[in-house]
Each structure stands twice: as C-alpha cells, then as structure tokens.
Amino acid sequence: MNVLISGASIAGPVLAYWLNRRGFDVTVVERAPELRKTGGHAIDLIGPAMAISDQMGVRDRVHARATGTERLVAYRVGATRPAHLDYHKVTAALSHQHVEIMRDDLSEIYYDAGRNAVEYLFGDHITGIDDNGQVRFAHAGTRRFDIVVGADGLHSGVRRLVFGEDAGHTEFLGAYLSVVSVPKAFARDGESTGFFDVGRTAMIYTADHLDDARAVFIFRPNSAYQYDHRDTAGHQRLLQERFTGMAAPVDRWLAEVDRTEVDHKKAFYFDAITQLQLTSWSRGRVTLVGDAGYCPGPAVGGSTSLAVIGAYVLAGELERAGGNYAAAFRAYQDVMRQPVIGARALAKGMAKGILPSSPLGVRALIGVGQLISLLPKPVTSALAGLNDKGIRLYDSIPIPDYPVSVGPRD
Numbered sequence: 001m002n003v004l005i006s007g008a009s010i011a012g013p014v015l016a017y018w019l020n021r022r023g024f025d026v027t028v029v030e031r032a033p034e035l036r037k038t039g040g041h042a043i044d045l046i047g048p049a050m051a052i053s054d055q056m057g058v059r060d061r062v063h064a065r066a067t068g069t070e071r072l073v074a075y076r077v078g079a080t081r082p083a084h085l086d087y088h089k090v091t092a093a094l095s096h097q098h099v100e101i102m103r104d105d106l107s108e109i110y111y112d113a114g115r116n117a118v119e120y121l122f123g124d125h126i127t128g129i130d131d132n133g134q135v136r137f138a139h140a141g142t143r144r145f146d147i148v149v150g151a152d153g154l155h156s157g158v159r160r161l162v163f164g165e166d167a168g169h170t171e172f173l174g175a176y177l178s179v180v181s182v183p184k185a186f187a188r189d190g191e192s193t194g195f196f197d198v199g200r201t202a203m204i205y206t207a208d209h210l211d212d213a214r215a216v217f218i219f220r221p222n223s224a225y226q227y228d229h230r231d232t233a234g235h236q237r238l239l240q241e242r243f244t245g246m247a248a249p250v251d252r253w254l255a256e257v258d259r260t261e262v263d264h265k266k267a268f269y270f271d272a273i274t275q276l277q278l279t280s281w282s283r284g285r286v287t288l289v290g291d292a293g294y295c296p297g298p299a300v301g302g303s304t305s306l307a308v309i310g311a312y313v314l315a316g317e318l319e320r321a322g323g324n325y326a327a328a329f330r331a332y333q334d335v336m337r338q339p340v341i342g343a344r345a346l347a348k349g350m351a352k353g354i355l356p357s358s359p360l361g362v363r364a365l366i367g368v369g370q371l372i373s374l375l376p377k378p379v380t381s382a383l384a385g386l387n388d389k390g391i392r393l394y395d396s397i398p399i400p401d402y403p404v405s406v407g408p409r410d
Ligand SMILES: Cc1cc2nc3c(=O)[nH]c(=O)nc-3n(C[C@H](O)[C@H](O)[C@H](O)COP(=O)(O)OP(=O)(O)OC[C@H]3O[C@@H](n4cnc5c(N)ncnc54)[C@H](O)[C@@H]3O)c2cc1C
Pocket: 006, 007, 008, 009, 010, 011, 012, 029, 030, 031, 032, 036, 041, 042, 043, 044, 045, 103, 124, 125, 126, 151, 152, 153, 154, 155, 156, 157, 158, 177, 178, 179, 269, 289, 290, 291, 292, 298, 299, 300, 301, 302, 303, 304, 305, 307
C-alpha cells in the first residue's frame, strides 16, 4: 500500500520510518524547500517518546544533541536577587526519561533514520484530495495514494481540506507564545535565564552547537487582542508593548525583533497557544497525526511526545489491520483517546500555572522550583510519580507492543 504523509517535522518522519519498516511505500510532502533548520525551539522529549526513539535506534543521537541546560536563573520582577534552580531536578519531575532538544535537531534525526527508503517531496503541498485517493499537488501533478496522513502541524492544510476551516475545532488557552533568535553572546551555555512577572514570562537559552540564542516569551495580553496569524508586524508590536521595560536584558532581546526581517536565519515565531479539540481525526482514507490532529497547545502539553507516540501507534495499527485503514484508524483513535484527553487537561493547567495571575503566584512558582532544586532527585521523582494524571502523565501512558512482521521496503 502506498501512503502519503504531509509534513516533515516530527510526526511525519517518525510515521514514515515506522510505516517503511512495516512494509508500506511512503511519500512525504513538505511545504518548506528543505528540512526546516531555522527558527526552532527547545522541546521536551519524555517517557514513552524516548522509548520509541530507542526502538528507532536514535537514542544516542538524541542525547548527543541535547541542549545541555543545567541551571535556570530565575528573576522575579521586583526582587533584588535571582533564584538558582537545578534544571535537571525540575525536569526529573516531568519524567524519569527526559531530554531537551531543539525541534530542528530532532526532526533531522528522525528524518535521517528513514530518509533512504522514503520518497521526500520538498517545496510542495497538497491542494486537493478526492475520496478515491487522488491527490493534487501544487507542483507534482496528480497521484493516487491508498492512505493520506496530515502531519502538517497546528495549522494543517490536510485538516483544512478534509475537515473544513478551524472554527469549532480550536480553543484559545488565553496566552501567546513567541520565539526570537538573538545573538549567542546574550546567553550562557548550560544556563537558562528567566524573568517572571504577573501574566508574562521571558526566558533565554542557547546550546553548545547553536550559533545563536533563543529568547522565548509567553504572555497574556493586557486587553483583548484580535489575533490574525499572518499579521507579523502586529505580533511584533504586541510583543514589544507587553515586554518593554520588564528588565534591561529583556529590552535587549526585544531590540533584535526588528532584525529578524532583514536576516531570514534570525527567525521570529509567534502564535496563539491554541488547543485542537477534534473528537475524531480520521475521515475516509485520510487521518491526522501529531499537532495536526490533537495539538494540546504548543509548549504547554508535551505535544512533541504526543506526536511521536501517535505516529508510532498509527503505523503499528495499520500493519496490525493488514492495511484496512478504517479498522486501523478506529484502533489508532482508541489507543490515543486517553493520552490526548490527558494532554489537553495538562496543557490547560500548565498554561495557567506558568503565567501566574498575582505577585503571590509568581513567588510560589519560583518557590516550587527552589524546593525541587533542594530535594534529592529520587524524592522529587517519587513525589511527581504520585501525580500520574498531571505532571507525570506521559510516563503513565501505556505504549502497545507492535511486532514488525513485514520487512522494510527499500
Ligand atoms: C515555541 C514553541 C515551543 C514548544 N515547546 C515545546 C515543548 O517544550 N515540549 C513539547 O513537547 N512541545 C513543544 N512545542 C510543540 C512542538 O514543537 C510540536 O508539538 C511538535 O513539533 C509537533 O510536531 P508535528 O510534526 O506534529 O508538527 P510541526 O512540528 O508543526 O510540523 C509540521 C510540518 O508540516 C509542514 N507543513 C505545514 N503546512 C504544510 C502543508 N500545507 N503541506 C506540507 N507541509 C506542511 C511544516 O513546514 C512542518 O515541517 C513547542 C512549540 C513551539 C512553537
């Protein structure tokens, strides 16, 4: 059977790898002209997603590319001295297996794992999908596929084509997220610096192998904001208004926003933290995977790990059903339903938790980090382990075993 996947970031290459190993013919179409290597951000790969990476034989490469953040220096706006937090202990609360890595690096690692046996069409996208599997591309003409999978992210083109415009499928979680590429000298290797205030947080980090640093801003707007995801100038204005004057280093980071337009390698990212709420993410021979189908909210719900798990499960169920896509899509949805519901709840809690609404809340947020940093790691892990529907959600997700019965196609 031949499968077309739209999107070559995280979910796409993981799905392509597993489908190929299970004997499917795989084509991936990616809108960008090449694997996207700029504008990425640090993501957390946790629990079962690390176990799946292990089965793909890429665990060592993932560890080798980890950002290496060890400390978080946390400034509470108005306080005279920062708090020094142990980043390893804070993240140990998330999972017994956790790696922080840049999205672009992870994407490249997964892509490399399967690229030789998969057809990649860069610089193209799908413009139409018929019920019988005829797919029209912007450039590559028309081809027929047995199955089409949208792995093309929160603003998925496949989802729009098959399920219609997003109205009714999304919930704004009340906050915006922005990432700005800034000079590497603004940050220190191994250390992340953060400024915390009521309703706004600004952080900076870099990694040994990066030639820049990334400033990340998460915030609630002061007043209702009419969001249009194509209005970059409006996003930049809102960001400047909300953060100017927060702290002198933050003003320096913001000054870089204007330079991102001149130098395309200095990426500027801005999006509303939005949760997708499709109750079913398959229709006919088309299904969705990762953020395209069930993004719990960027940066707040472990969506990368969910994308990896979803891709692995979908490939496993397709082989188990012998290519009967209707049965496979039902089983895929059954396996993913609880993890998706859990991730949605986690994301809503995190979106509130990381942006306290009072000065006392800001104090408490940093205080919890300080307490975790003081406790021995096994104690933090044991305490976090008691909360397997919240912070330890991912470690508690059971991953089915899908034996590979058919050999890979080359
Ligand atoms: C700033 C930021 C911080 C984040 N931090 C975290 C974190 O700490 N932990 C975490 O787990 N997750 C985090 N995330 C979320 C994480 O990046 C995503 O969940 C993850 O990348 C999902 O992967 P995906 O493959 O489903 O989609 P995406 O990574 O969004 O990839 C979609 C791909 O499809 C391509 N594409 C788009 N449209 C089309 C089209 N029409 N045709 C063809 N190709 C198309 C895109 O170019 C892209 O390559 C963060 C996200 C952001 C933005």
